[in-house]
Amino acid sequence: MAATRAGPRAREIFTSLEYGPVPESHACALAWLDTQDRCLGHYVNGKWLKPEHRNSVPCQDPITGENLASCLQAQAEDVAAAVEAARMAFKSWSVHPGIVRAQHLTRLAKVIQKHQRLLWTLESLVTGRAVREVRDGDVQLAQQLLHYHAIQASTQEEALAGWEPMGVIGLILPPTFSFLEMMWRICPALAVGCTVVALVPPASPTPLLLAQLSGELGPFPGILNVISGPASLVPVLASQPGIQKVAFCGALEEGRALRRSLAGECAELGLALGMESLLLLTDTADLDSAVEGVVDAAWSDRGPGGLRLLIQESVWDEAMRRLQERMGRLRSGRGLDGAVDMGARGAAACDLVQHFVREAQSQELNYDTLASLFPQPAGWAEIGPSPAPPYGLFVGGRFQAPGARSSRPIQDSSGNLHGYVAEGGAKDIRGAVEAAHQAFPGWAGQSPGARAALLWALAAALERRKSTLASRLERQGVELKAAEAEVELSARRLRAWGARAQAQGHTLQVAGLRGPVLRLREPLGVLAVVCPDGWPLLAFVSLLAPALAYGNTVVVVPSTACPLLALEVCQDMATLFPAGLANVVTGDRDHLTRCLALHQDVQAMWYFGSAQGSQFVEWASAGNLKPVWVSRGCPRAWDQEAEGAGPELGLRAARTKALWLPMGD
Amino acid sequence: PRLHNRRTWVSECVFLSILDLTEQIQARRSVKKEWQAAWLLKAVTFIDLTTLSGDDTSSNIQRLCYKAKYPIREDLLKALNMHDKGITTAAVCVYPARVCDAVKALKAAGCNIPVASVATGFPAGQTHLKTRLEEIRLAVEDGATEIDVVINRSLVLTGQWEALYDEIRQFRKACGEAHLKTILATGELGSLTNVYKASMIAMMAGSDFIKTSTGKETVNATFPVAIVMLRAIRDFFWKTGNKIGFKPAGGIRSAKDSLAWLSLVKEELGDEWLKPELFRIGASTLLSDIERQIYHHVTGRYAAYHDLPMS
Numbered sequence: 002m003a004a005t006r007a008g009p010r011a012r013e014i015f016t017s018l019e020y021g022p023v024p025e026s027h028a029c030a031l032a033w034l035d036t037q038d039r040c041l042g043h044y045v046n047g048k049w050l051k052p053e054h055r056n057s058v059p060c061q062d063p064i065t066g067e068n069l070a071s072c073l074q075a076q077a078e079d080v081a082a083a084v085e086a087a088r089m090a091f092k093s094w095s096v097h098p099g100i101v102r103a104q105h106l107t108r109l110a111k112v113i114q115k116h117q118r119l120l121w122t123l124e125s126l127v128t129g130r131a132v133r134e135v136r137d138g139d140v141q142l143a144q145q146l147l148h149y150h151a152i153q154a155s156t157q158e159e160a161l162a163g164w165e166p167m168g169v170i171g172l173i174l175p176p177t178f179s180f181l182e183m184m185w186r187i188c189p190a191l192a193v194g195c196t197v198v199a200l201v202p203p204a205s206p207t208p209l210l211l212a213q214l215s216g217e218l219g220p221f222p223g224i225l226n227v228i229s230g231p232a233s234l235v236p237v238l239a240s241q242p243g244i245q246k247v248a249f250c251g252a253l254e255e256g257r258a259l260r261r262s263l264a265g266e267c268a269e270l271g272l273a274l275g276m277e278s279l280l281l282l283t284d285t286a287d288l289d290s291a292v293e294g295v296v297d298a299a300w301s302d303r304g305p306g307g308l309r310l311l312i313q314e315s316v317w318d319e320a321m322r323r324l325q326e327r328m329g330r331l332r333s334g335r336g337l338d339g340a341v342d343m344g345a346r347g348a349a350a351c352d353l354v355q356h357f358v359r360e361a362q363s364q365e366l367n368y369d370t371l372a373s374l375f376p377q378p379a380g381w382a383e384i385g386p387s388p389a390p391p392y393g394l395f396v397g398g399r400f401q402a403p404g405a406r407s408s409r410p411i412q413d414s415s416g417n418l419h420g421y422v423a424e425g426g427a428k429d430i431r432g433a434v435e436a437a438h439q440a441f442p443g444w445a446g447q448s449p450g451a452r453a454a455l456l457w458a459l460a461a462a463l464e465r466r467k468s469t470l471a472s473r474l475e476r477q478g479v480e481l482k483a484a485e486a487e488v489e490l491s492a493r494r495l496r497a498w499g500a501r502a503q504a505q506g507h508t509l510q511v512a513g514l515r516g517p518v519l520r521l522r523e524p525l526g527v528l529a530v531v532c533p534d535g536w537p538l539l540a541f542v543s544l545l546a547p548a549l550a551y552g553n554t555v556v557v558v559p560s561t562a563c564p565l566l567a568l569e570v571c572q573d574m575a576t577l578f579p580a581g582l583a584n585v586v587t588g589d590r591d592h593l594t595r596c597l598a599l600h601q602d603v604q605a606m607w608y609f610g611s612a613q614g615s616q617f618v619e620w621a622s623a624g625n626l627k628p629v630w631v632s633r634g635c636p637r638a639w640d641q642e643a644e645g646a647g648p649e650l651g652l653r654a655a656r657t658k659a660l661w662l663p664m665g666d
Numbered sequence: 667p668r669l670h671n672r673r674t675w676v677s678e679c680v681f682l683s684i685l686d687l688t689e690q691i692q693a694r695r696s697v698k699k700e701w702q703a704a705w706l707l708k709a710v711t712f713i714d715l716t717t718l719s720g721d722d723t724s725s726n727i728q729r730l731c732y733k734a735k736y737p738i739r740e741d742l743l744k745a746l747n748m749h750d751k752g753i754t755t756a757a758v759c760v761y762p763a764r765v766c767d768a769v770k771a772l773k774a775a776g777c778n779i780p781v782a783s784v785a786t787g788f789p790a791g792q793t794h795l796k797t798r799l800e801e802i803r804l805a806v807e808d809g810a811t812e813i814d815v816v817i818n819r820s821l822v823l824t825g826q827w828e829a830l831y832d833e834i835r836q837f838r839k840a841c842g843e844a845h846l847k848t849i850l851a852t853g854e855l856g857s858l859t860n861v862y863k864a865s866m867i868a869m870m871a872g873s874d875f876i877k878t879s880t881g882k883e884t885v886n887a888t889f890p891v892a893i894v895m896l897r898a899i900r901d902f903f904w905k906t907g908n909k910i911g912f913k914p915a916g917g918i919r920s921a922k923d924s925l926a927w928l929s930l931v932k933e934e935l936g937d938e939w940l941k942p943e944l945f946r947i948g949a950s951t952l953l954s955d956i957e958r959q960i961y962h963h964v965t966g967r968y969a970a971y972h973d974l975p976m977s
Contacts, residue, residue: 010700010704011700011703011704011707011746011747011748012704012746012747012748012751013704014700014701014704014705015704015707015708015748015751018704018705018708018928018932018937018940019701020695020697020701020929021697021698021699021700021701022698023696023697023698133694289893289897330933339696340694340695340696340697342694
């Protein structure tokens, strides 16, 4: 019989049946930090970048406060160096066929698998998150993501024919983020051929480790660069000339500020703000399982943006009883303990919570700081009142006189008077948006088939009106043949979008969850469209058709030079369409654009006009953070299939909602 | 309680994310070192040490009863300072024809470990009600103080809940003073909703325990089924104030499994259910594995087959 090793406590535990600690060793994470002499810089172009004379912040264990390493804070020139490295890497990375990128991403997934212990230990040690969550969740999902996007990349030439990678993506991560959130954004960018510069908050070693793993893979060291620095570097990164797109994750107000500062810049902006999840608990639910889901989402380490729980009144008491009972059993403790439900969140998360509270307290927003950027147009007051304008504004399903009772003359190509159109103003826009809102619930609730039928009816009406429309176009200097072709093409566009909306119904995805996931394409709401000056009929119809096909209601500002064609179409819409579905407001384009862009209850806006106008629309969209699509003064070939009816219009006209349908047994 | 007054207790219900949870239960609630040793010894006190084979003889039963009295080697218990805790298994569980042997053997060993007998046409329950009831009475006469009855699965699958309730009431009556442990045979009930309803009805009809399986079905004690049964027990307790016991059985062979079952009950029902009056584990080979783990904990070595007495 060997010597006894048993501790003295078994007797007590036999009675109390308490849980004990299940600690995981963090030696491998410390060993990795030692390879950097406990001093972390940035990882750029496959090399560690540790410039001199930089401030540093300590990276601490959130539980013990022990100093694990010191992290150098980047300055503007470090950001510039990283963007330059990514720009150079883009040249080779983007020209390789998709299959090469797919192989590289697969190798990255393998390397993550090889070093997974180091990854999860480091992440848990530094962030205090429960190690189980990182090990079984983040690290595994990160590999799945890489494999998924590798497959996407390998079929890219067929699936995304005609699309090109944007270039260097600037990724900005919030003060607290998970390893997985970062991967969500990096993987698709790399897969399509973009390269990434990620700006991470100070003292976040895991992204640096990931960049190192990626960099050491060999042929493409500069595709993923990580810079560690304070939030003050966000505008610096966003305004770097080499950056093509900024992907921002973080607080609402910071996103709004970034939207304003990037207005009119060449970089596109993607915003992921707040990231709050919503959970509805109804009386048909299995309450115990639902409570389990709530606890998982809210108090384990998954949701960084918090959770909003709505409980049906009839099950309120039962649900709360179960929730409180379950909360009583929640175990929290050191992240590296294998048996805790919730790790330590650390000081940054605490700050974030307080930030949310402060934000809720100060809901007043200021929109007018930059209003002088886009002055009220001079000159529209010069237009005198006209005794009997032939066309009114098409609002709420009928032609109406404008609030200002004034109209503007429209000239044809030879300078003669072609007709008078109404001069719409702010009040007319307000009325049009209201009418569109009233029509929206009914229209969005229509089946895609019913929407298609209406678009087809409009197409038929357009063909009946062909001779009138063609002669109107002729007076604008279009040759008769070309004019007839434009009318025919317009009718085809209407039919095509009707058919597409019907065919591209909602799709069912099979995911690794229990129960299928529905991918829904949902309308945006009231969509404001400012049409270009050219192609007065075709551009109007090409924009109207996808917007309506996906269930939006619209307020359209037609071509300023020749709004008459759009108004001709309105005569058919007046008889065919429900009131308020499509509203057309003529007048001074800049003034109407201003009214629409500043309208808080317009859900999205498309603007085809000058670069200055685009800048204003982007800036003003920060008010309600509506998605905007602007042309920045670039002309578009509306008669070409790709630009006039390409998939981009469909993607812009709706948003995707994923709906998980959990199933029993 | 009459069934028709309580019909809403058995209302329609669906079970959604139970699988998600059960995948995590082992990983989230592991116990190590002396915690593990103490938990394993506790698990021993929950075991219904079982033999249900065609080749059971009186000498088999005698050996089983001895093992029930001395489940862990004395020197191992001494090393853990647990030798004076009187650790035995919770009961022995045998076929009705072997009840006499077990009662005699335990008497000879001088202990009062209860003898449980399976009954009512175990394992399929496909015999006449009359003989099923008679089987209970005979086992009680022979000295069994706990009766593990199987329910009539065909009543569940055809939705005859009243008839099921009435049958279990008759079992209850036939048991007299003996404890009634009702085996739901969840592997043959078709859906989790049926498991919940059957659990509720078994409890309303007066069962002292509800038990997952006979150990003879193709699917035995699984975590999703257990969670549904545990939640039914909790709902019943919230509604009536009566604590009903839970007994998983079938397929629980390793010490690690038994720890997961303990933490599952602790999580779902709380510490007050972690006593032999309210929690049992039906098992035959589990005890040997627990003893091996205790041996390793105490000595730092893995036991050879012949180091530990067989059960």
